[in-house]
Amino acid sequence: MSKILIMLNVNGRSHEIACEPNTLLLDCLRQDLGLTGSKRACDDSSCGACTVQIDGVPMLSCALLAVSCQGQRITTIEGVAEHGSLSALQKAYSDWGGSQCGYCTPGFMMTVNALLSETPDPTDEQIGAALSSNLCRCTGYVQMIQAIKAAIRAEQQGRAAKRA
Amino acid sequence: MSLPDFQVLRPRTNAEAVELLARHAGDIRIIAGGTDLVPSMRQKLFTPKFVLDIRAIAELNGIRESAAGLSIGAMTTLAAIERHPAIRKNYSVLREATITVASPVIRNMATLGGNICLDTRCLWYNQSLAWRKSCGFCIKKDGNLCHVAPGGTKCWAAFSADTPPALLCLGAQLEILSPQGVRIVPLQDLYSGAGEAPLKLASTDLLAAIHLPAASSGLHGAYKKLRIRGSIDYPLAGVAVTFRNGAGNPTANSIMKDVRVAITAVNPAPLLVREAAKQLEGKPFGEATAELAGELAGELAAKSARPLTTSALTPEYRKEMVRVLAKRALLSLA
């Protein structure tokens, strides 16, 4: 199949990519752009390991065609670090055992990051509902909930310290 | 698994989309949110030469209120539907069904049009090409046998979308565009009842919008679904119920009017259970009588359900759960 040229905006940078029209966004990110943070773990779009944000909204990059994402802002796990260091959420995941084998973690990060930008102080129910999009076979989710709450506390303390 | 080779066409207007569908009739497949089509193309269930991506058509997106009711563009995402205040307030059964579809992230992509046009599903069909080949191709795709009803000549793949039973209860009408012009079709007329070709939709048809009549605004309604996990899973059975009562307050002992009961995931099409509607019409409904109404609705809904071994859990259990879910739906409104 002959290749086509597409323009994608990923993590704030524009990329011109020659790819086949049937390329999934996930494969384009991993193979053409070398952004291997987004994972493939299932073959039927059910696990969430490939979750990225399109214009800030979490979506499955294994169910999106790369050509269809032109003109939109794509954010991957590589784009969530703050000024080159881990975000509060990433730090909390490592402190609280929210990540074990780590394969599902980038997908969870993209889902939870979107939850916290829309709802900075979510209820337990809202956290549970957000986590229900992604599968983890290691942690049992409880550690993730603890990590998310710790990240929220850290953010709140950070803001309070800035005000003081 | 990689996708089959195809070219992607990205029209900006409905007129352009209809023109492209006509030009490549038979060789083209519409992609909306892609959450059904992409996994299916990976399994080589569809191998179109052209894929028509309708995401960039602004006129297909959005929810408009008018005196006639509510008009929902086919590309409106399920996430937008679950957040819309008029749907929450006036068409609550649609919201209840919507929030059970797949997972929150999938609902950010999934569209209402795609949910209505969902392909039927079966354990022997939604599998990779290698899997299907090694077991023997079936009637639904590439072959002529049925693993579910051996010796049978019909396909029993189950229609497994959640919003259609709610939309059937609401009397939804579809606006369909084709080279011949616009036509309005009641939702129940979209479904053929045949597992192998579940939709009466030509390859040149574009579903543009879903209209909910003002007459269905404010109905009491509930949707109950059977699934193994609380998220991600398709329905193994689903029941929607709506009705109106004169008193305007379902807890007072009032009379049920405009009753509708619809089921999904247990037949090759979603169905209105007309007998339940008929027998419940005019029956009292309140705390004391809801149980009785629920029993009746459940019994008649289960009678219309013909589940086979197309999905997880036994057909007997799924049929029994149709009865239980109908009753639970009514009890939740008492």
Ligand SMILES: Cc1cc2nc3c(=O)[nH]c(=O)nc-3n(C[C@H](O)[C@H](O)[C@H](O)COP(=O)(O)OP(=O)(O)OC[C@H]3O[C@@H](n4cnc5c(N)ncnc54)[C@H](O)[C@@H]3O)c2cc1C
């Ligand atoms: C893991 C997983 C779990 C799921 N669970 C559920 C569930 O619980 N309940 C449920 O109902 N669904 C479920 N789904 C299926 C799917 O996500 C939804 O049904 C969704 O609403 C489909 O919409 P879409 O826009 O993604 O459809 P697409 O995949 O884009 O399209 C689906 C079909 O409809 C056709 N189509 C789409 N739009 C139009 C149009 N405007 N005109 C004509 N034809 C059109 C396409 O050609 C295609 O054949 C699940 C999917 C996955 C991957």
Ligand code: FES
């Ligand atoms: S890889 Fe599993 S949902 Fe995308």
Ligand code: FES
């Ligand atoms: S940490 Fe291993 S799958 Fe989640």
